[in-house]
Amino acid sequence: MASEKLILGIESSCDETSAAVVRAGTGVLSNVVASQLVHVNYGGVVPELASREHLRAILPVVREAMQRAGVTYDQLDAVAVTEGPGLAGALLVGITFAKTLAWARQLPLIAVNHLEGHIHAVLMEAGAQFAEASPLLALVVSGGHTHLYLAENQNGVWRYRNVGRTVDDAAGEAYDKAAKLLGLPYPGGPWMDALASHGDPRAVPFAFAQIKQKVTGKIAPKLAGVEQEQRFDFSFSGIKTAVRRYTEVHHMGSRIAEREQSLRARGLLTAKPSDAEAFAAVLATFDTQTLDLIASFQHSVTGNLTRNTLAAAAHFGAQAIVVSGGVAANRELRTRLTEAADKAKLPIAFPQIALSTDNAAMIAAAAWPKLLTRSFAPETLEPTPQLRLG
Ligand code: KG4
Ligand code: ZN
Numbered sequence: 001m002a003s004e005k006l007i008l009g010i011e012s013s014c015d016e017t018s019a020a021v022v023r024a025g026t027g028v029l030s031n032v033v034a035s036q037l038v039h040v041n042y043g044g045v046v047p048e049l050a051s052r053e054h055l056r057a058i059l060p061v062v063r064e065a066m067q068r069a070g071v072t073y074d075q076l077d078a079v080a081v082t083e084g085p086g087l088a089g090a091l092l093v094g095i096t097f098a099k100t101l102a103w104a105r106q107l108p109l110i111a112v113n114h115l116e117g118h119i120h121a122v123l124m125e126a127g128a129q130f131a132e133a134s135p136l137l138a139l140v141v142s143g144g145h146t147h148l149y150l151a152e153n154q155n156g157v158w159r160y161r162n163v164g165r166t167v168d169d170a171a172g173e174a175y176d177k178a179a180k181l182l183g184l185p186y187p188g189g190p191w192m193d194a195l196a197s198h199g200d201p202r203a204v205p206f207a208f209a210q211i212k213q214k215v216t217g218k219i220a221p222k223l224a225g226v227e228q229e230q231r232f233d234f235s236f237s238g239i240k241t242a243v244r245r246y247t248e249v250h251h252m253g254s255r256i257a258e259r260e261q262s263l264r265a266r267g268l269l270t271a272k273p274s275d276a277e278a279f280a281a282v283l284a285t286f287d288t289q290t291l292d293l294i295a296s297f298q299h300s301v302t303g304n305l306t307r308n309t310l311a312a313a314a315h316f317g318a319q320a321i322v323v324s325g326g327v328a329a330n331r332e333l334r335t336r337l338t339e340a341a342d343k344a345k346l347p348i349a350f351p352q353i354a355l356s357t358d359n360a361a362m363i364a365a366a367a368w369p370k371l372l373t374r375s376f377a378p379e380t381l382e383p384t385p386q387l388r389l390g
Contacts, residue, residue, distance in 0.1 A: 009364030012094030013086025025368025029069035051089035080367030084387030091383035142325030143172035160390035164232035199295030
């Protein structure tokens with residue numbers, strides 16, 4: 001029966017090796033995510049290390065996903081894998097594994113765009129109101145991406161059109177870079193989020209440059225009722241530079257170096273802000289001025305994301321908004337977007353935290369409509385590191 005169908009999803013585009021078994025696009029039987037810790041010491045993802053770690057993790061992660069789901073390979077109906085965008089060597093590990101498994105078990109192979117996966121991480125839980133909204137506006141905001149898409153389900157096939165993207169850094173990247181400038185552990189986004197509530201968000205007035213709206217003139221895939229070509233692009237490299245300049249002007253260098261050293265010495269560089277004891281220890285290294293800087297940074301970034309998203313929704317007459325990607329976990333962003341959407345009378349949905357960062361359940365969920373329409377990948381599937389959506 002179609003509704004019983006099981007898809008094994010595999011995700012390896014960046015620094016998470018993940019496998020999940022999902023029934024009929026929404027029933028998550030398992031979702032195993034192995035996060036690579038090796039990058040912590042480098043303050044960013046090192047591509048060569050990522051590939052090696054994926055190679056090490058892929059088999060145990062898939063086995064665990066199958067075991068937790070309580071299914072055998074014979075019960076699977078398809079294997080879905082991230083085709084791109086992402087790191088070439090990292091993607092290659094997942095794709096090679098998925099191709100081999102599909103070939104050995106005579107299963108259809110489904111290629112999924114990672115960004116489409118992020119959108120389906122929300123749709124799989126959000127209900128029909130969102131899946132049927134036409135058009136739907138999706139904000140995908142993570143360490144590697146900041147995109148706005150118009151999405152629409154046309155006879156079972158999802159179509160997307162990009163109406164905004166960052167012209168430089170992704171929002172999560174700006175978070176991580178600003179955090180690194182302040183001597184915080186990697187990834188810094190969750191730390192900045194947790195520390196922001198201890199500072200004054202209006203202390204430092206960061207300004208966002210208007211991105212010139214370019215009319216591309218190129219023929220984009222048409223969505224019903226959507227003709228205009230106006231863009232809602234983002235830019236986040238300016239605010240990172242402004243944070244650096246602020247630390248220089250206010251002679252914060254030695255405080256930052258001291259913090260970094262002390263966190264390293266106490267083994268706190270691998271800690272998570274959700275660990276209350278670690279958070280208290282990190283918070284104690286901060287002064288009011290730096291906490292105000294963090295709160296102001298967050299206020300500025302979340303304000304910019306909120307304004308641009310709501311402006312795009314109004315311009316294109318979106319019927320609902322979905323927000324996904326690692327930064328969708330940000331508390332202030334959730335609050336502000338929810339308030340703005342409520343004011344505009346637009347339904348808005350976020351993924352649960354576990355599905356907001358990279359995971360394979362979202363890949364299996366995005367593959368479900370493709371299984372129904374028998375949209376399969378060739379045996380020759382290869383990674384596409386720069387793959388675009390819409
Ligand atoms: O989606 P994801 O796991 O990986 C990418 O595809 O990039 O997103 C990770 C990004 C990192 O930049 C991380 O700092 C950021 O999401 N992030 C956050 C929060 N949680 C994760 N940024 C701000 N606030 C958060 N609470
Ligand atoms: Zn991602």
